[in-house]
Structure formats: C-alpha cells, structure tokens
Amino acid sequence: xxxxxxxxxxxxxxxxxxxxxxxxxxxxxxxxxxxxxxxxxxxxxxxxxxxxxxxxxxxxxxxxxxxxxxxxxxxxxxxxxxxxxxxxxxxxxxxxxxxxxxxxxxxxxxxx
Amino acid sequence: xxxxxxxxxxxxxxxxxxxxxxxxxxxxxxxxxxxxxxxxxxxxxxxxxxxxxxxxxxxxxxxxxxxxxxxxxxxxxxxxxxxxxxxxxxxxxxxxxxxxxxxxxxxxxx
Numbered sequence: 573x574x575x576x577x578x579x580x581x582x583x584x585x586x587x588x589x590x591x592x593x594x595x596x597x598x599x600x601x602x603x604x605x606x607x608x609x610x611x612x613x614x615x616x617x618x619x620x621x622x623x624x625x626x627x628x629x630x631x632x633x634x635x636x637x638x639x640x641x642x643x644x645x646x647x648x649x650x651x652x653x654x655x656x657x658x659x660x661x662x663x664x665x666x667x668x669x670x671x672x673x674x675x676x677x678x679x680x681x682x683x684x
Numbered sequence: 685x686x687x688x689x690x691x692x693x694x695x696x697x698x699x700x701x702x703x704x705x706x707x708x709x710x711x712x713x714x715x716x717x718x719x720x721x722x723x724x725x726x727x728x729x730x731x732x733x734x735x736x737x738x739x740x741x742x743x744x745x746x747x748x749x750x751x752x753x754x755x756x757x758x759x760x761x762x763x764x765x766x767x768x769x770x771x772x773x774x775x776x777x778x779x780x781x782x783x784x785x786x787x788x789x790x791x792x793x794x
Binding site for chain 1: 716771780
C-alpha cells in the first residue's frame with residue numbers, strides 16, 4: 573500500500589460534537605483528497621488540497637472544513653456532527669498532475 | 685465538470701474478456717479519462733487513464749472513441765478478483781479534482 577494512514581479507522585460520536593479525521597502520508601505527495609461514500613451515492617468529493625495551506629471545495633463541502641499545515645497531514649473536521657454525516661470517509665493522495673491517486677483504507681464514522 | 689454515464693451493473697464469466705463502456709458526450713479537449721475500481725470493503729484503486737490514444741497497461745486496456753465522446757475499459761481475461769465497482773472519471777486538464785460517479789458494478793461468474 574502507498575504510505576497513507578487514516579485515523580481513526582472507526583468512530584462513533586454523538587450529534588453536535590466536533591470530530592476530526594486525520595489523513596497522514598509518508599510519500600510527500602502534493603495532492604490530497606477527502607471523499608465520503610454512502611450507499612447509492614458512490615464516492616463524493618468533500619475537499620481537496622493542492623499544496624500546503626491550499627485547499628478547495630468539492631461537491632459536498634457543507635458542514636466540513638479542512639486544514640493542511642504540512643505536506644503529510646490533511647485534516648477533515650466536522651464542526652458539529654449530524655446523523656447525515658454518518659458515512660465511510662476515504663482519503664487519497666496524488667503526486668503530480670495526471671498521475672494515479674492512491675486511497676487509504678477508509679474511516680467509518682457513525683453519528684448517533 | 686463534464687459528466688460520465690455508465691451502466692449500473694454488468695456480468696461476465698471468468699477468463700472471458702469484459703468491455704465496460706462509458707459515455708462522456710460533453711467531454712472537452714483537455715479532459716483526461718481516468719478509470720478506477722473499488723473492490724469490496726476497500727478504497728478505490730487506479731486502473732488506467734488516457735487523453736486521446738488507446739492505452740494499455742498490465743491491468744487493462746482503454747479504448748477511446750475517435751470523437752472522444754465514449755470510451756471502453758477492457759479487461760482481457762476476467763478473474764474473480766476483478767469483481768468490483770468500476771468508475772469512469774473525466775479529469776479536466778489544469779485541475780486535479782477527481783469527481784467520481786456511481787460506477788458500474790461488475791460481477792464475475794466462475
């Protein structure tokens with residue numbers, strides 16, 4: 573596997589609490605992505621980063637914020653978790669334009 | 685972002701070739717065609733990508749129509765391990781956004 577670690581791998585949290593998911597890479601890749609995957613919706617892009625402190629919104633960014641203060645870490649924060657944010661979250665990394673992206677193993681988040 | 689259209693599901697038999705279609709009639713000249721697949725309970729993995737010419741790699745071949753409005757991912761000899769959801773993605777040149785659709789679920793019968 574490419575050097576991507578998502579943490580935690582599983583989390584159960586209560587509605588209204590803040591949650592931060594971490595994506596850590598050891599590949600020094602420039603691009604990093606956060607996706608969520610729900611039954612019937614496939615993968616949907618939340619945010620992506622094209623460099624340290626450079627981020628952009630994806631298709632479903634409402635309710636999510638991201639930060640990338642160093643190359644190796646891309647954090648996804650749910651400021652106030654809602655049940656609709658129960659999902660599997662995938663992180664991906666990519667080195668250069670028009671090359672392959674590598675995905676992490678996913679984080680299963682349940683908001684009760 | 686330009687959209688892609690794929691069949692929801694397809695079936696094939698083990699050791700036979702599989703042709704997975706993708707329509708992208710609104711493709712622009714700088715859009716790259718990428719394919720990823722997702723095995724059960726795993727993150728997606730890259731399969732192949734191309735711009736205008738057909739492409740081959742160890743996993744698959746990508747055939748791109750002359751007008752670029754459609755493409756076909758070809759698995760030359762399907763194995764049970766190829767059972768997955770296959771995603772066809774258009775990536776705009778100059779942007780590294782990767783936007784997935786719902787993909788095609790491929791079932792491989794023994």
